[in-house]
Amino acid sequence: MHPVIKILLLLLAALMTVWGGWSQWFFALLLTVIGFVVVRDAEIMLALKMAARLRWLLLSIVIVYLWFTPGTPIFPELLAWSPSYEGVMIGLHRVAILLLLVLAVSLLLQSTPLIMMIAALLWLLHPFARLGLPHERLAVRLALTLEAVGDLPAMVATPPVVTKGLRQRMRAAAVRMVDLFDQVTQHAHSLPCRAIEVPILQAPGWLQWLMLSVLSGTFLVL
Numbered sequence: 001m002h003p004v005i006k007i008l009l010l011l012l013a014a015l016m017t018v019w020g021g022w023s024q025w026f027f028a029l030l031l032t033v034i035g036f037v038v039v040r041d042a043e044i045m046l047a048l049k050m051a052a053r054l055r056w057l058l059l060s061i062v063i064v065y066l067w068f069t070p071g072t073p074i075f076p077e078l079l080a081w082s083p084s085y086e087g088v089m090i091g092l093h094r095v096a097i098l099l100l101l102v103l104a105v106s107l108l109l110q111s112t113p114l115i116m117m118i119a120a121l122l123w124l125l126h127p128f129a130r131l132g133l134p135h136e137r138l139a140v141r142l143a144l145t146l147e148a149v150g151d152l153p154a155m156v157a158t159p160p161v162v163t164k165g166l167r168q169r170m171r172a173a174a175v176r177m178v179d180l181f182d183q184v185t186q187h188a189h190s191l192p193c194r195a196i197e198v199p200i201l202q203a204p205g206w207l208q209w210l211m212l213s214v215l216s217g218t219f220l221v222l
Contacts (some may be wrong), residue, residue: 002204003112003120005212010104012212016219017097023222025096031215032103039111047106051099058095065091118143119201 013028036044071086073079112120121139 002201002208003116004123004201005204005208006108006112007117007120007124008212009215010108012216012219013104014101017100020219020222022093022096024219025093025100027218027222028104029100032100032107035107035111036103039107042107042110044103046110047103050106051102054098054102058098061094061098062091065094114143115198116201119198122198123201123203 009031013031016024017028033044036042036047066083066087067081069084069087069090071084073082073084074088075082108117118139121142122136125133125139
């Protein structure tokens with residue numbers, strides 16, 4: 001599959017699952033699983049290990065939605081301290097979306113060399129060059145960001161400090177997210193510079209554009 005179509009499929013799945021519901025999520029998951037089956041070099045266990053290392057971040061997301069989403073309380077006797085049914089559903093949906101995106105990004109990284117990814121991003125961003133956008137620099141940054149996804153789980157693998165009280169836990173989660181952002185920034189600046197030669201890609205064939213259009217229509221119908 002053309003790398004440009006791969007990136008557009010990833011963007012399509014991300015947008016449709018965020019804006020849509022569970023039907024779009026299951027369809028995107030089905031496409032991702034099919035991708036792992038079809039692509040020989042892709043290992044789904046590697047993607048699952050990457051997702052498993054995000055367990056503390058996922059748990060933090062669930063906790064935030066449980067107690068900060070108004071709705072029907074699960075335990076009415078706890079009054080305002082009870083989590084809501086709506087919070088459970090929204091929190092689980094957000095976690096499912098994040099897990100799906102981790103799997104999809106892992107599939108893209110395992111099936112597309114970095115050079116081809118940069119070439120595809122350059123092809124996609126080329127029309128914006130007329131507006132003065134530094135598309136070459138942006139394409140390299142985006143590709144390196146995707147490549148760094150594999151290093152992110154190791155940064156969040158350490159379990160958070162256990163604290164008592166809901167406010168203390170929420171404060172600790174916020175501090176942990178800020179620290180994680182600083183770690184990612186420092187990691188990006190510490191990467192060594194290297195020279196790469198990026199090929200010029202031809203436009204994807206009409207059959208692949210047709211496939212992308214059919215999948216986009218399916219997402220909208222669901």
